[in-house]
Amino acid sequence: MTKILLSLHVLAAIVAIGPVTVAASMFPPAARRAAAAGGEGPDPSALGTVALLHRICRVYAGIGLTVPLFGFATGAAMGVLGSGWLVTSIALTAAAAGVLAAFVLPRQEEVLGQLKGEQAFDHRHTVQLAMFTGVFNLLWATVTVLMIVRPGSTTGA
Numbered sequence: 544m545t546k547i548l549l550s551l552h553v554l555a556a557i558v559a560i561g562p563v564t565v566a567a568s569m570f571p572p573a574a575r576r577a578a579a580a581g582g583e584g585p586d587p588s589a590l591g592t593v594a595l596l597h598r599i600c601r602v603y604a605g606i607g608l609t610v611p612l613f614g615f616a617t618g619a620a621m622g623v624l625g626s627g628w629l630v631t632s633i634a635l636t637a638a639a640a641g642v643l644a645a646f647v648l649p650r651q652e653e654v655l656g657q658l659k660g661e662q663a664f665d666h667r668h669t670v671q672l673a674m675f676t677g678v679f680n681l682l683w684a685t686v687t688v689l690m691i692v693r694p695g696s697t698t699g700a
Contacts, residue, residue: 545620552613556687559607564680566599567647571673574654578664585658593658597651604643611636628696632689639682646675 573596577589585593611633618624650672657664 548613548617548620552617555609555613559603559610560683562603563600566596567676570596570651571669574669577658590658593655597655628689628693632686635682635686639679642675642679647679
């Protein structure tokens with residue numbers, strides 16, 4: 544059962560978190576290109592790309608909730624829920640989810656609104672968004688390393 548849960552956890556992480564990290568990273572430069580593309584407004588296809596990237600982030604963030612669910616089940620099956628590496632991974636996962644929910648997704652919506660003409664486009668918002676996206680990605684990279692290395696683990700290498 545542990546191998547099945549671990550497989551589901553890893554697959555959920557790849558399928559759900561991967562698209563969010565890629566789409567979120569692509570969003571700021573795509574938004575800047577869309578803003579620079581039009582004299583009377585952004586090119587409709589460039590705006591469509593930005594809207595699609597935001598939708599991917601929103602949808603896969605929801606699907607990404609399965610990652611910690613399978614993670615908790617796997618940790619319980621392995622008897623490692625109290626391990627330092629896992630507790631740290633859980634805290635970093637919560638921080639990544641917080642950054643995504645509080646900073647990345649709302650700023651993407653704001654930039655998308657600016658591109659649609661709801662307010663003036665401000666390049667600084669894409670810079671801030673890129674920074675928060677980088678923090679989000681760094682947190683996930685750290686969790687990934689902790690899941691592989693498992694410092695202090697007695698469950699094998």
